[in-house]
Amino acid sequence: MKRLLQGMAVGVLLLLPGLLQAAEVALEVLNPRGEIPPPPFHAPSERVSALDGKTVGIYWIGKAGGDNFWDGVEQLLNERYPNTKTVRYQGPFDLGDERATQIVKEVDTVLYGVGD
Amino acid sequence: MPTVYFTTSQFNENAHLSAEDNGVPNMRIVAVAADKFYRERISKERAAPVAAAYFDEMIAKLTQPVTAEEKSPKTKTSSRDTIKVTGESLEAALENLNDQFLSSQWTDGLPVVAPTVERVKWMLSGTTRSPEEELGPISPRNGMATVEKVAINAVMAGAKPEYLPVILAAVEGLADPQFDELHFATSTGSFNLVIGVSGPIADEIGMNSGLGMFSYGNRANSTIGRAIRMAMINLGQTWPAANDMALVGRPGAHAFPTFAENQAQSPWEPYRLSQGFAESDSVVTISVTGGYGQMGGTKIYGGGAVALVPPENVLKSVIDDIKSGRGAVRETPNGPVSGFGGSHRKFFILFNPEIAQELQDRLGYSRESLQAYIDDQTSVAFEDLHPAEIASVQRAIDSGYIPADRVETFKAGLKPGGKVPGLLRPGDAHFMVAGGIPGYTITMSSYRNGIYKPESHISKAVSGATLTQAGRTSSQDSVAAKQ
Incomplete structure (x- = not known):
């Protein structure tokens, strides 16, 4: 009898990994992410081939100290591209259609700075 | 270009x-x-x-010329509807789920309840609304909020089905095209959201409107606020330092402060009536606040349990602080521009019950007369304006910043003996009664006008509830049906 019980115990031990494997738990859960409808795609605008003779707009959203950085950029542009003009703009992050249309008319290319 | x-x-x-x-x-x-x-x-x-x-x-x-690769849209694969997570035991599977969700940026960093098919179905039993109903895109990434997606996030937050109609109303507020969720969800400032419930559903679902109304320990308050955070993570798809740029985080990191109006101890008619809703409605108000201090942040008034501060002094301090912002009177280079410190503010004032009762019973203020008094007392006398401030107000009028129906009032303020309103519109100092006795009065302020959309404070009626008597229909449903 004792031997029989020992044999059964060994059998259970041998089967245990299989039993544990069979006990793997699977949870099927729902994805919490909202679908993002893809917005219309716009490629970057064609670049100017060179800056010489061009007008460069510099748009800054006006946060403190940024002007010092843009002064440095403007100075380098003037030094290295003497025939290039710069026009400085300042306004809110979202410049709006009216301002954007105005800038498009006045310059050939734009540096847009957020600073944050 | x-x-x-x-x-x-x-x-x-x-x-x-x-x-x-x-x-x-x-x-x-x-x-x-x-x-x-x-x-x-x-x-x-x-x-x-x-x-x-x-x-x-x-x-x-x-x-450098634009490359062919730059001219091609990236193809994005749609996310799977269901996800299978396994483990050697239930505990291991739940741990794996939390790890996987966090690494996918789908949770707030605290463990979540697994949004199993059965659990989400259980959550949806709280509403008659179709799971496919679209409430609108949520900023900043414009993930679509459907009733089912909101329910999934509500499950993760630990909410119960009877809270779902309240959560849906709050999400409707976030998705409203007039409400500027984009700024407060992404700004470098610690702007935050507060959620207030006015109406009978609050009692039915056991919300705390009394002492410690913003505290832990109440499942409805806690999980409604957390479900909205979850919705912003998964529908708006925010993530810290990726597109939620709050430099020090937001007070509602895991759950936005959520409370109920304490109507039982309020001497005034409910807040929702002042916003055009019916007495029988249950209404959820979401309001952007200044978080850890932006735009005046949150301020506290009165003596609480410790000091004796007369109600008239509490009211005067509240008014003085509102007035100190000076609205469009502020001298700014471009006139008042939202986001550049010159715009008007709006306020959400929570009067504690004993102050409200004293204001009504001893000082005679009804809700209407108190609102009018605050509007009047927060104005700035023409004689107190310096020339740059006068110029700033004039710019605000000329630029169209002042709404057309308020222009005459502002113009009248720019004459000797006149007063320039400190609030852009009457009623921009919203107030409810909340908290217990004793309590504190608090004000929470932020921009009146959002940076990207017009409103920073909005109320939505609860509807479609199945497990409460309140919130099954709203007066707004009948208005919509007539249109």
């Missing part, structure tokens, strides 16, 4: 996400090292080497 976008390295991911969200995923970006820019911007001399370090990159991005 060929453009190069300058940002700092801390905001580089944010810039790329914004570009993608706006349909320009291949926008050319220069990311200036944040540790250099913010320290060196203090003077021209110190900023010049930083500018020089990025000059060649800037020139290249302005002049």
